[in-house]
Amino acid sequence: PPKPPVLVRVKNAKKYFKLKKGIFTKNQQYVKAVDKVSFEIFKGETFGLVGESGSGKSTLGRVVIGLHEADEGEIYFEENEITALNKREFQKVRKEMQIIFQDPSGSLNPRMKVQELISEPFDVYTKMTKKEKEEKVSILLEKVGLGVEKKLSYPHELSGGQRQRVCIARAIALNPKFILADEAVSALDVSVQAQVINLLKDLQKELGLTYLFIAHGLNVVRYISDRVGVMYLGQLVEVAETEELFDHPLHPYSAALLSTNP
Ligand code: ADP
Ligand code: MG
Numbered sequence: 151p152p153k154p155p156v157l158v159r160v161k162n163a164k165k166y167f168k169l170k171k172g173i174f175t176k177n178q179q180y181v182k183a184v185d186k187v188s189f190e191i192f193k194g195e196t197f198g199l200v201g202e203s204g205s206g207k208s209t210l211g212r213v214v215i216g217l218h219e220a221d222e223g224e225i226y227f228e229e230n231e232i233t234a235l236n237k238r239e240f241q242k243v244r245k246e247m248q249i250i251f252q253d254p255s256g257s258l259n260p261r262m263k264v265q266e267l268i269s270e271p272f273d274v275y276t277k278m279t280k281k282e283k284e285e286k287v288s289i290l291l292e293k294v295g296l297g298v299e300k301k302l303s304y305p306h307e308l309s310g311g312q313r314q315r316v317c318i319a320r321a322i323a324l325n326p327k328f329i330l331a332d333e334a335v336s337a338l339d340v341s342v343q344a345q346v347i348n349l350l351k352d353l354q355k356e357l358g359l360t361y362l363f364i365a366h367g368l369n370v371v372r373y374i375s376d377r378v379g380v381m382y383l384g385q386l387v388e389v390a391e392t393e394e395l396f397d398h399p400l401h402p403y404s405a406a407l408l409s410t411n412p
Contacts, residue, residue: 156226157328157360158191158214163223165209183209185384186223191328196354196361198375198392200368200407205381207364211330214362215247216240227328245275248321250314252333257317258305264291264316265301271323290319293356295349311342318349322357332364343367347374368408372396380404 165184183206191197199207212218214225216232224233232243251257258267268290269283278286288298294315305313314334321329331350335343347370353359365371371378372392379389380401388401399405 154192154194156190157193157228158362159224159226160190160210160214161188161224161226163187163210163213163220163225165206165213165218166221182384184213184220187384187386188223189379189386189389191360191362192376193327193360194354194358195376196363196374198371198378199362199364199381200366200371200378201381202407203366206384207381208332210381210386211249211332211362211364215249215328215330216244217249245324246327247330248324248326248328249330249332250317250321250334252336258313260305262304263301264296264303264305264308267305267316268301268319268323271320275324286323287319290323293322293353294319309342310338311346314338314346315349318346318353322353322359325357326359328360328362330362330364333366334363335370336365336367343370350374368410380407382407 163184164186166180167183169179169181171178187210199210201207209218213220216225220233224231226232227243227247230243232240235243265284265287268287272278272283272286287301291298291301296312296315296319300308300312305316308316335346338346350361351374354361363371363374375392377389378392378395379386380395380403381387382403388395388399388404390400395404396408399408
């Protein structure tokens with residue numbers, strides 16, 4: 151079958167972190183977080199990323215959406231090379247790429263009401279009136295399965311799952327094309343994980359979203375992903391369709407990882 155169009159293309163991406171110089175280390179030390187990684191993400195798919203802690207998943211995700219500048223390599227978003235854009239040009243593209251993190255309480259300002267949190271992107275990127283923003287917030291709350299009355303709540307008054315729904319509402323507020331979900335459900339109870347994942351799936355269909363879905367929970371990744379990439383020591387050692395990978399991992403490291411308990 152013909153391949154679907156590509157939304158994100160990563161070519162030979164490298165990202166090193168400079169370590170602080172210690173008393174006993176004479177030379178500058180580096181951590182190789184992402185080492186010559188190339189892959190693509192098709193429009194409309196969920197690309198799962200697995201690998202043990204410290205293998206470079208988050209760094210790769212951040213390089214893809216420009217939160218980290220790659221040391222080497224190129225990132226293309228819809229055929230635009232974002233690694234070649236200046237700050238202002240990049241801001242426009244950045245709007246199309248959103249991120250949802252692991253710890254919802256940490257990424258939501260505790261002093262802001264749900265309504266303000268969700269309309270924050272409108273304040274930054276649009277000139278919508280107060281009334282327009284309020285209307286849009288109500289629509290978004292409904293989309294993510296939260297009652298409209300929740301708009302006056304503060305983050306600490308919500309459950310973990312509800313807070314993650316607020317994060318999702320904020321992430322889709324500007325109609326992005328791409329969402330990086332980095333351990334987005336990892337901190338939630340298993341039953342709540344399932345609810346949030348089903349919400350992400352429904353929104354994907356409704357809004358035509360593309361996901362890069364990072365998680366250390368193998369079951370979750372297997373359930374949501376169309377294709378999965380395995381990271382090991384900063385390298386992407388295998389990419390395959392989800393069931394193919396779980397049934398017949400080709401790389402020895404994938405085989406070892408996938409045979410461990412979820
Ligand atoms: P994962 O998400 O798979 O757990 P990370 O991308 O967070 O892995 O980390 C990859 C490697 O890069 C690790 O060795 C980590 O310690 C290092 N690293 C990540 N972020 C930073 C940073 N901001 N400064 C220095 N080292 C970092
Ligand atoms: Mg991580």
